[in-house]
Amino acid sequence: GAVVSQHPSWVICKSGTSVKIECRSLDFQATTMFWYRQFPKQSLMLMATSNEGSKATYEQGVEKDKFLINHASLTLSTLTVTSAHPEDSSFYICSARDLLARGEKLFFGSGTQLSVL
Amino acid sequence: QKEVEQNSGPLSVPEGAIASLNCTYSDRGSQSFFWYRQYSGKSPELIMFIYSNGDKEDGRFTAQLNKASQYVSLLIRDSQPSDSATYLCAVNPGDAGGTSYGKLTFGQGTILTVHP
Numbered sequence: 626g627a628v629v630s631q632h633p634s635w636v637i638c639k640s641g642t643s644v645k646i647e648c649r650s651l652d653f654q655a656t657t658m659f660w661y662r663q664f665p666k667q668s669l670m671l672m673a674t675s676n677e678g679s680k681a682t683y684e685q686g687v688e689k690d691k692f693l694i695n696h697a698s699l700t701l702s703t704l705t706v707t708s709a710h711p712e713d714s715s716f717y718i719c720s721a722r723d724l725l726a727r728g729e730k731l732f733f734g735s736g737t738q739l740s741v742l
Numbered sequence: 743q744k745e746v747e748q749n750s751g752p753l754s755v756p757e758g759a760i761a762s763l764n765c766t767y768s769d770r771g772s773q774s775f776f777w778y779r780q781y782s783g784k785s786p787e788l789i790m791f792i793y794s795n796g797d798k799e800d801g802r803f804t805a806q807l808n809k810a811s812q813y814v815s816l817l818i819r820d821s822q823p824s825d826s827a828t829y830l831c832a833v834n835p836g837d838a839g840g841t842s843y844g845k846l847t848f849g850q851g852t853i854l855t856v857h858p
Contacts, residue, residue: 631785659844668830668848669786718785722844729788731776731844736785 628652629721631734638709639742646704646737648719654699655721660692663716663736675702709741745769746833748849757858761818765831765849768812774834774843775807777816779827780851786830790816821856828853 628651638644648658656677661669673694674682681694691713693705702721706713719734745768755761763777774793778786790805792798792814798805804817814833818825831849835842 657844659846668850669846671845671847674845716783720844720846724843729791731788731846733785733787736783738783 629655629719629732629734631719631737633737634735635738635740637740637742640710641708644706644709644739646706646717646719646739648702648704648721648734650700650721650723650732653721653723653726655702655723656699657722658696658702659720659722660694660702660704661718661720663718669718672704677702706739709739711741714739714741746831746847746849748829748831748852750850750852752853752855754855754857755821757821757823757856759821759856761821761825761854761856763816763818763829763831763852763854765814765816766812767814767831767833767847769833769835769847770809770812772809772812772833772835775805775814776832776834776846777803777805777814778830778832778848779825780830781827789829818854821854823856823858826854826856 630649632647658675660672662672663669672687675694675696677696683689696702718736747766776791777789779789780786792805792807802819806815828851830851832846
């Protein structure tokens with residue numbers, strides 16, 4: 626099946642620094658990727674939809690200037706958490722859509738655990 | 743606001759029993775429905791997806807969809823301790839291939855514990 630690679634798996638950073646998370650579709654082209662956030666003991670919440678070659682679409686309440694999304698190629702989307710603060714500590718997960726796939730068409734990355742000190 | 747509701751549990755069943763997980767959703771226009779299993783600190787793993795009313799079976803898992811009642815369920819037969827996890831119900835507004843496909847709204851998850 627299709628694989629989505631997400632890197633890094635975990636990151637610890639100081640407050641005020643920026644962190645970049647990568648999401649790659651390894652064996653298919655993903656014109657659309659999605660970024661989710663999951664706080665402890667809560668469910669996944671969609672943050673934004675990443676579209677190759679165009680601006681990302683953010684969900685209500687998500688600051689676009691704080692969570693920068695770049696989808697410069699058909700296989701790579703990046704999420705940059707700028708000036709991270711402890712309240713940004715969360716599990717970030719990307720998913721990619723392969724509409725040409727038979728059966729399952731959505732594939733999740735392995736997630737990135739961000740801890741901001 | 744589009745919502746997906748699940749009983750957070752925990753749901754505890756003995757090994758070999760049937761586990762029944764339920765989910766309701768508010769957006770009547772929803773077209774695609776998913777059940778994911780998530781272990782702590784891990785990414786969701788797709789168990790089943792269903793688009794049409796009725797039952798869909800895959801091995802020990804059966805998904806049931808009733809769009810009129812806005813209700814979707816997952817049955818796990820012959821539950822095993824390895825099935826212990828959080829089960830997430832997710833709803834998509836569009837159908838497979840549609841432009842909105844993939845913008846999932848997740849429920850809060852049901853914690854399932856299968857004890858030997």
